[in-house]
Amino acid sequence: MRAAPSPTAAASPGALLEARALTCLRGARLVFTQLEFSLAAGGALLLVGHNGSGKSSLLRLLAGLSRPFAGGLFWQNSPIAEDMEAHRARLRYAGHQDAVKPALTALENLCVWAGLDGLPDATGRAQAALAQVELSHIADMPGRYLSAGQKKRVNLARLALAPAAHAPLWLLDEPATALDRDSVARLAALMARHRGDGGMVVLSTHSAIDLPGAQVLDVSLFSADADDADGDDAADGEAA
């Protein structure tokens, strides 16, 4: 059963990113408990599960935007919480919102993020990244005129700003929403190349996306009320 796409046990050799007995609490609701996975260089983790099962919460935990209630996240066997600065430098997060400023052009939007990662030639990298998502022709268009799909692509172009060696961990929350079929294929190619360069991808999605050899992690299996089949649509965001 080696090829089975199931979460592997913790502390497996070669794993860069590991979650050990992770528990997430949002408000008063236990979202998931005892969640475990490990991811090696070049690996991909596909998060599935019904609405509200905690895919976004898990991605936010991995990004360090929120703290686990119990359990821990480890990078090369050392706790991530001990060096958030290094963790921030190595991850790229794309959430539900596209963070595209209406007043800035597509290129300027990207330049902002390119200038923050400490690598030289921010503008050149931003232009190259826009070319990767085939948006070079709208580089000078203000964000307010971009369609939802184009905004998403500008946001995803951030991923291409830095090489995999610099920012190996991609955390993508529903990256395929609002994208047309060609763009989804481009995203898949982008992720494949990133993984080929030794990067890692963790993503949640409801639509089909080509991610060869990805581990599949069903977050709802770790839900505290896993037997509750009607748990669908129980507040996608945080519990009020």
Place this chain on the structure above:
Amino acid sequence: MKAIWHLLRRELRLALRQGADAAMAVLFFVLCVVMFPFGIGPEPGILARIAPGVILVAALLASLLSLDRLFQADHEDGSLELLALSPPGLEAVAVAKLAAHWLVTGLPLILASPLLALFLNLPAEGFPILLLALAITTPLLSLIGGVGAALTLGARRGGVLLPLLVMPLYIPALIFAAAAIDAALMGHSARPHLLLLGGLLAGAATLAPFAVAAALRTALD
């Protein structure tokens, strides 16, 4: 340091493109002060007496006006999450945001104040101290207000909560700034009051970025 400069440029560019915020604060400041002679009557003696207080309170209110948008726009479109995850970290973001807020709203207030002082018949010997007091007070307003804005981020009715939270904290700055100008007008030294204001500014400048970053972290969680 380079990252803070980069973030500051982003803030200023956004403020310039969107334009209205800076102009609004100054216009509000001017109009607010102009209301007083209409309400109180054009008695030069009375106007000169209340001029320092009126200008300071109007500056305080004008600075408050744009505070609720300080983090909100970035919070709503997801930029704040990405800024929080960027290598420089939220402390650097806080420094850049607070500095930008002062440059965009505080600095124009200082530049507009001599005109208003003239309008309210403030004696000439009060002008330098008024400018100096405003130069210390307006950054203080941005710093304290920024902490309030970060704390009320995401709160329901945050726009109303923010002044309630922040205004009491403005009181010490108001007291010392007004006292400095009054002292100058009465021929005393304004130095002790200005030094106390400077002390407040030094404390706020040191602590506010960390407080803002901590509050934003809570808001994002």
